[in-house]
Amino acid sequence: MAKTVKNIYRAINASKLRLFTIALVIAIGITSFNGMITAFVHMTRTYDTAFEEHNMASFTIQTANPGGSGEDAWIDYANLTNFLSEFQKQEPRVKAYELRIVHSTVFEIRGEKQNGRIVAMNTLDSQGNHRDQSDVNGYRILSGTPFSELSRYQNVCLVETHLAEYWKLEPQEFIAIGDARTPFEIAGVIASPEYLINQGEFSDIMPSPRRFGVVFLPLRAAQSLLGVQGKVNEISVLLEDGLSKKSRENIADDLKIFLETNYNLKLSDPIDIDNQAAYWLLLIDIEEAREFGIVLPLIILGMAIGGLYVLFSRMVVAERKDIGVAQALGYDRRTIILQYLGISLVIAIVGTIIGTFLGLWFLSYFSPLYVDMLTIPFDPEVTIEWPIVIAGIIIGILTGLVGGYFPVRGAIQPLPAESLRFDPSLHITTGKIPLIERVIRKFKITPSVTGLRLPLRNFFRSKRRTFSSVFAIIVSVSLISMAFGMIESMDGSLTFYYDVSENWDLKVDFSEIPTNGSQIARSIKQNVEGVTDITYHLLSGATVTSSESSSSKQVSVIGMNDSDGYLGHTFDFEAGGWNADGIVLSVPVADALNVGLNDEVNLELPKLTKLVSTTPLRAHFELINITFQITGIIDEFNGLTAFVGLEKLASVSNFPGEPANTILLKIEDPTPERLDIIREEIYEKYGYNVRNIATKAEQRGELLKLMDLLYNIIYIVAIFAVILSCAIIYNTIYIGLQEQQREIATLLTIGTNNRKLIRNVTVENTIITFVGTVLGLIFGWILLWFFMRVILDMEFFRIKLFISNNTILTSFILTYIGVLVTQYFPLRKTLNLNLAEATKERVV
């Protein structure tokens, strides 16, 4: 045993650098495994802790018309408290409940309007004592103070952190809330588990604190603000832990029936925690992180196993004679296997140790980054997850053993005599003229023996050798092209979306729907200089259902005014075309519903039942289903959209006039300065109901910020790819030269100069890089498709996948540079060969 250990030590000592690079491959795999999976655990735990500590509601039930002003909009607080106490007696699984006002309104912050939501809670408990935390859907104070005993008599508010951060709001500042612009003093800035992700509606695919913000008010202040003293419009219920979704839904349904049947209340359908918009987006993020965290390390470790297998296969071929000698000397197979496994084990242990420490460092950076990039306002608790560390160690060691065992087992099968007569250089030579050479000879092209012929023959000398040489390049090119392909696919889709699809320069969003869209548009065009085209749209969220099946999808429905010839949007039709009487669906929606051109779908739209005011539009609505025929299917970035004609939408929804909540403007010479001037002019002239005026660049910037996380992960993948590739390429080239040591020594002895030898090796590696690049690009495309379509299946972003010529060139150049740099070290060693010894290596 001591001898085996000594042999292992000698073998490792002789090839320190080379074996270290293999350890590096394993280290990268383990780093990504530890870092990403632990970061995912930290992120999930951060959410779980936030939800648990702040009692996030299991479900909520709102009144039938929570935004309205009729009888079905509000419920008396005192009565509802009694009703719920009754229900709690018959349903003990209800732990707590909170009666709130949740109301969409407008804020005026620093002189600018924006949409948002007020959430109001009672600052008194059931005994009438002051409390600064609600029983359900609590919050954490990040700065300032919670509500005080006096708050219920004051206009004070707590601002949710996303909104506060966007506007840089501080306690003691004032914001105006509601149409009457009532000033409220900010008592504190809070983080709410209910709004971990700043999303209000499913249809808002790009949640931005500029379009949606949350402000918490004392219930009494909110009631005064809205003129609904003693009323609430939402019940938030916390159930006991561990209940299934089905159980939660049953209890919610029971509560709704109980209240409607016994007390004649009119309520909306309950919304389970899983269907809450922010929570839903959070779940998508968690799922993406989980899949990415598992799949990426698995791919890297798979490549590490492949790399080890290839390297050990070639190592045992190069050392087969030594194996034969050892067998002849009386070493049994077990000892020889143990020796090689010992080497791979040491490599694996070194790689695992490095990977574990790097992984721990990586997660201390990655976990907070992850949470921060998702704008989660709760700090993650970064701890070492021992089960993951141990799993990483086991996986790392198994990687080494699996990669090393099989080639060694194969190498000890022959009899010692066969191994002693084994010539590695002949073993890796088929002794044939490669097909490509035979083909080019047909065209009277014969490469010179001292020129291209030798590297060409070397490249094709055996399938196994060719494959293993090319394998390293495939790993490199596929990972690099995948990483860059991801970035440019997203960039390309975004660019296409904003440069071609979104055919406008300024977008005006209204706080409330004006019913004179064409009049405003005409007025802006006449009065604002530089506006060349203008149109107005009505944007709303809706559920689209297939007429054939029951599958449905939440989408953004855009009612397009096409009467002026300018749509503000250029469609990229995959099938069909625009028809104002039909509906145009995006590919993900059509796929999700399994519908195609000319099929029919139902849109669940609000139908006006009672008009309160026309400008802005305030009314009572009920939801109705309208059938549309699909006239076009578009393949564009915004994945969850449906386009219909505005006139038809207004007609079926029974809207008066020409309703619009968005105006799109095309500007002549749209420089940023000019856009700013026009924006100011519009604010000045039409600003009373304007929520936001955005340029495309600003909207694009918001989206890019949202995608920060993804970009960062991709950059990490790209860095891993380059390191991994260099490590594998170095080993492949090293072994390739080691296998040919006697041949190289012979070439040098008979007078081949160093320059020619370097040229031959470089030409051979260039051929390897070329062939590997072609195959690598194919694999890169498969990986790109796999990650973007299977792992990151973000239906709300439809990303067209492509790998550009630049990426192809970059992958090749980066890999080629890696090849040239890594070939330098083994080549330098080879050029200093002891020719006298190297030429005497034994042959058959």
Place this chain on the structure above:
Amino acid sequence: MYVTDQGIKISLEGVVTLEHVNRVYKMGNHEIHALKDVSLSLETGKLVVVLGPSGSGKTTLLNVLGAIDKCDGRIIVNDLDITRLNKKQLTKYRREKCGFIFQFFNLLPVFNALENVEYAIELASRLSRKEVTKRATDYLRKVGLFEKRYHFPSQLSGGEQQRVAAARAMAKNPELLLCDEPTGELSVAEGKQVLAVLQNMMKERPDVLTVLVTHNQKISQIGDIVIRLRSGEVDSIEKQTPIHAEELSW
């Protein structure tokens, strides 16, 4: 023209001279004197057989002559002091002046017989591609392998491979042909064939000095001169009338 340290010009054309050649290998703390103060003068056109037991320094002598090993002292090959050459010049010397025949043949496995010979010619000369092929074919014909010129090393027997190696060594018109145990890996019949090929080619090239290293006393009979080495020192130098390889028996 060779210039001595004293500045005296003498012609050593047609002569290979070794002056006080020493080669010491360090093995850990030990020093091994592979060659000890070897001084020789050998005329071209001769077949010199270096004989000696293992460790006597015969291969080291061949290596320093072929400039694939370094040494102290001087080695002058046809007016050229190879011990004063830099790495680049040594490569040129090996390329243009030396032909090597190795014990283990050392053919390039990815090239067939013709290509192996062509490689050496193309490297050492400025002949056109056609002329290179013609000369390589001629040499393969001379070693009796014209029919197998497109065979790869793996398709040739040991003796055939060594004959290809002989053709490769001679086809580039070397001044020095260095053979390291050329029959060591061959059967008697194959060995005799290879030696016969060497003798035949030498007849055509009286300007070439052939140095053949062997431990086989019988083989020494084909040499014009037999140098015996013992522990790195020249034990004896004998001139003799060589016999033809076909007459050998071992």
